[in-house]
Amino acid sequence: MFHSDFQLISCLLGVIKCDQSKTGAYIADLLLDCCNDWDIELDNVSCVVTDNGANIVNAVKLQFGEKRHLPCFAHTLNLIASKSVPLYNEAYGACLDPVIDSDDEDVDESDIKDAKHNSPEENMIIFIKKMKRIIKFFKKSETAMRELRKLQVIDGKKEGQCLMLILDVKTRWNSIMAMIERFLLIAGYVSRVLLIIPTSPPMSTSDELSVLKEVCKTLKPLEKVTTEMSAEKYVTCNKIIPLVRLLKISYGNMELESREAFSLKQRILHFISKYFKDIEKVRILATATLLDPRFKKIHFESALSASSAVFFVAEQIKDLANEATSISSDVEKNPARNESLDDLWSIHDSLVTEVNRAHVPDSAGGIPVELRQYLNTPLVPRTSDPMLICTSVFQRPQFPLNVYFRKLVKY
Known part of the structure; x- marks a missing residue:
């Protein structure tokens, strides 16, 4: 919505309780009621942005027409990232069944030994799973956490500046990248702590750390675009076509050494092409x-x-x-x-x-x-x-x- 001086503003028109099954037709009626409550003429609605849920998409198409529906760009990027890094059974959402998030699930050491015979995707999951096992060990061990702080203080950091390991949140794909980045940042301290605690899990090898570093490098463009598009104070739909093309160019020029990261890059490019193949045909995006x-x-x-x-x-x-x-x-x-x-x-x-x-x-x-x-x-x-x-x-x-x-x- 634009103010009279062409300043972009956002506002909440209402929070509506759904008393029936959330079908497309029912949601369409609720949208119409909301517009009527605010005396909004349907012809004055230029575009309706939603996630990719089938019912909400159907509701917008029923009430406003297909040409005025626009899938949320950031949500689509979320689908691309979560399908490219398949740590969960489904794309990231509110209710997911974890694949590698079980506290009592151990790494099969034979899988790591036979890494050359695994697919690149399987190896990437195994390496992340092994890293998460280490992080969970630190989360449960007060001794490990204390030693991790102690080593950083010895190196000159103040108590409030010491970095701790973090776990991913399964409803946010970029938390996986944040988890890996933090682990790589203090991997030296983590390794030294694991050596002095007999019951600790094995540390990730240098080869595995190299793969994780390249995984972060591969996910970084998606994270930057997601941050760029998560705005309320400036126009964003005019950036979608340029950013999709820039993502393709960025990944096309990206040089990677590990086959795991290269496979991840290829999956990301595949899903970008799949979800955005007709992006330039969307009239409102092309016009903007x-x-x-x-x-x-x-x-x-x-x-x-x-x-x-x-x-x-x-x-x-x-x-x-x-x-x-x-x-x-x-x-x-x-x-x-x-x-x-x-x-x-x-x-x-x-x-x-x-x-x-x-x-x-x-x-x-x-x-x-x-x-x-x-x-x-x-x-x-x-x-x-x-x-x-x-x-x-x-x-x-x-x-x-x-x-x-x-x-x-x-x-």
Whole structure:
């Protein structure tokens, strides 16, 4: 939602108790009731963003239409990460059955010895499972925790600066990366503590630590994009197409040594292609990207999709121009007459009215001159605020798109 000065704001319209089975039709009725309570016309709803739950997706499509539904980008990234690092039976959600989170489950040492015969995916799970066994040992052993702090204090850290091991939270995929990063950061101290406690589990080997380090490196782009998109104070849908392409390029250029990390990278690329294969065909995303002066057409992989977005915006501009002309013509139908002027000027007034009705802006190649000029201007710096750029540049009288800015801002 935009305020009158084009500042992005968010607000809570309601928390609704569901008294029936949460079917798509029932949720659709609740959404309609909420809109009615706030006097929101359905035509004024540009887009509805939801997770990928079948019932909520169906509800939005029933009430607002398929073209106005947009799956949550961050939630889709969550699915990609959780399917690529299959530590649980299902993608990360509220209720999951753990595969490696059982306190009494031990590592099968034969699996580690036969690592060369396991698949890369199996090896990665085994290495993470072994690491989690060590972390759980520290969580249960006050002696181990005390020794871990003691070694860090000896090295000059203050008590409040000592780092402790952390476990992942199975409803948040990026907590796995945080768990591995912390383990790698203090692995030297962990190893020394394990050596002095007879009942401790075996430490991860140098080869296993190398694999875990590369696993973190492979997951890092997904974590950065998730953080980038988790915002309420700035527009994000215009970044989706650029970020998907940048993820593909980043993973395509990523060099890895271990077969486990390389396999993880390939799985991530597979799921990115699977979930985002038609991302450029989503009209609201394509239009938002095109109208962002930082991106325009630079991140479209499909020339056809870019052309379709340009054509759609061009049609919007033509419709708005015709609407403005129609209003102007209505005013001119009954102009204030000055009887002292020669009646010949009334003929001129009639001609002007007819010309304005038939006027179509210059559209060489089917693109209005206003849009063509916008597309030909240089891209603005990536760190610029697109809304600030739009309000400061597009609304200048000399800039052709200023007439249509307030209409196109919804994208």
